[in-house]
Amino acid sequence: MRSGAKVGIVGGVFVVVASGVAYGGYNLWNGVTGGSQDVGTRSAPKTGPVTAEEVAATSRDFLAAWAAGEAEEAGRLTNDPVTAGPAIAAYREGAGVSEATITAGTPTGTVVPFTVKATVTYDGVSKPWTYASKLSVVRGESTGRPLVKWTPTVLHPKLTAGATLRTGTAKAPPVKAVDHKGIALPPEKYPSLAPVLDALRQRYGGKAGGEAGVETWIESANGTPSSTLLVLSAGKPGELRTTIDAGVQAAAEKAVKEFPTAAVAAVEPSTGAIRAVANNPASGFNTAFQGKQAPGSTMKIVTAAMMMRYDVAGPDSRVECPPTVRWEERTFENLDRFTTNGDLTNAFARSCNTAFIKAITPLKGKGVHNTALGDTARKWFGIGEVWSAGVSTQDGNVPESAGSETAASYIGQGKITMNALNMASVSATVKNGAFRQPYLIPKDVDGREFAEAEPLPGEVARGLRKMMNAAATETHGTALRAMSGVPSPKGAKTGSAEVADQEANSWFTGYSGDLAAAAVVEAGGHGGDAAGPVVAAVLKAG
Known part of the structure; x- marks a missing residue:
């Protein structure tokens, strides 16, 4: 293990810390996840449900590789390495994640919840970013190895197929939405309006007179921003009048x-x-x-x-x-x-x-x-x-x-x-x-x-x-x-x-x-x- 990543067991909970913009290298464990066993001595692929030990070890290795920035290695621990590897690489590069701590929770069957505590950095500005997600472990159909079932939601619960995480100057300025009488409509007070206001911002933000800030967002496959996940530096909101009655x-x-x-x-x-x-x-x-x-x-x-x-x-x-x-x-x-x-x-x-x-x-x-x-x-x-x-x-x-x-x-x-x-x-x-x-x-x-x-x-x-x-x-x-x-x-x-x-x-x-x-x-x-x-x-x- 190189000095850029730290691994340990703290109170029965697995913790991985990867620091530094370049992400330190990381040597994966051998054993239950595969290793370098000689092909000539390899037994027939294992079948049946994955065991609790396999779930724990596979999730440990995957999260460690992800946190260390070893995208290719992390991808190999999934059942879709062709898709997973580039997606994990884009997580670090596109989102500007300069540091990450991943804490795994107690598995429930084959599902392992975990918490990500990351630092996002862009143009000299850094901001902490914390969220929860989960993964599940399945048995590989051809190899019999326990593998992480790949889905974009592993990286972030709001991520969908073809979408990516991006950090930079927002494509649209923020908006301050008001109702038809001019009363402010903050999403904290009106939570159902959050996705509506986000959509209005992308469509009308440029017409409302505001100035864009630096944010982390989800970008769809066609390049359209959808959900803002983190604000590193707030822009100047423009006012947008809606027909809503507060x-x-x-x-x-x-x-x-x-x-x-x-x-x-x-x-x-x-x-x-x-x-x-x-x-x-x-x-x-x-x-x-x-x-x-x-x-x-x-x-x-x-x-x-x-x-x-x-x-x-x-x-x-x-x-x-x-x-x-x-x-x-x-x-x-x-x-x-x-x-x-x-x-x-x-x-x-x-x-x-x-x-x-x-x-x-x-x-x-x-x-x-x-x-x-x-x-x-x-x-x-x-x-x-x-x-x-x-x-x-x-x-x-x-x-x-x-x-x-x-x-x-x-x-x-x-x-x-x-x-x-x-x-x-x-x-x-x-x-x-x-x-x-x-x-x-x-x-x-x-x-x-x-x-x-x-x-x-x-x-x-x-x-x-x-x-x-x-x-x-x-x-x-x-x-x-x-x-x-x-x-x-x-x-x-x-x-x-x-x-x-x-x-x-x-x-x-x-x-x-x-x-x-x-x-x-x-x-x-x-x-x-x-x-x-x-x-x-x-x-x-x-």
Whole structure:
């Protein structure tokens, strides 16, 4: 072992210290990880699960080689040395890591957690950098040797395939985001905004008048910065005004924390301005904007609009709601196989699946049953158009269907995918009577075009508001309990979307005054039980 690296066992925990910009060399242990055994005497490759001893020794050797800057040797201790070696080398060179201490924790089976305490240096400026990650040990398929299973997250938990760590002058100046009233939106206070603000910085930082500082960031394969990991020297932030409302955002942040996995978005119907977006967990994937999930019975808002468009039924039309209905090879049923008598408003308020599926029969006679829902979603609700919100969002999708998938799509299942922002916009369109594309940054900042749709015909808009109000206010309305304390005028729709091998996802969308919102709670069950209170809390704050 050379003097540039130190290795030892401290209190039963393995510690590696590699110091100096050049990283000292390091001689790996032989033994359980391979060594220089003569080929002629080598026995057949070992098989079976890796042992605890192999996990400990392999992780020890790998972390030691990494900390010592021996990228090629560290790569050889993985099951993908061609990818791992260069990635480990880039860690030191691209990120400017001048010193590293790696402390391994207690293994859990084949998984070994560890903590990295590094020093990043650039242009004479140094800053400590600490984070946690983990690795797992597997048996090599051809050699039988225990090896670290290579994945970029070994180097850093946010690193993805093709991405690299970089340290230098940031590609975009920092921004100080404020809400539509000028109130500051620090991510420490509004954690769900952290990934959104990072995306806004990369897109609009150069337009906000700030000055770039020196940072460590993750750079994607196409050269685009994503996550800032460390700030060595702060730049001068420019101010960027968003459409967020600080009060509504605070309520949204609090509401989603009641559930392990939840997302909510709020939109102003009269303008399309996004007033809140919140996710739990707050960091990582922005489900509220980028999710692609079946929306369940909240889709009945669009289905009802389709029924009125094609003269199948209106809010006062008498409809059948049997316990079950068969469409081609599949039987659909209501919750607990309930049945009810009355008009479409009653069926909507009670969320009768069968009444909406029976709408297929007259549409089939017109030859539009497989396309009518998607055409209506695009024509009046802007679903299927390309939205330009100012940050990346996932557009809703209502594709052409066939067979039993057509019936499933009428109640928000099948191939339909939506997210909270999409469904908040659906409610906003009903309340306003016309689609206004949701946006976080005004279009005049960069001259982008907004998606457009035809206004709802007056009779259709009034009919949808009547049905959504019934769901939120009438005795048998599925949204009654959640919306009981929400100010009028109001309307809502519940939904639950079936997901394989788990409890149904809970969906809810509604409006109150000039604010509309939608939420999804993973494995939350009935829409009114989980997602409903999230939406209600946001609407009350509007």
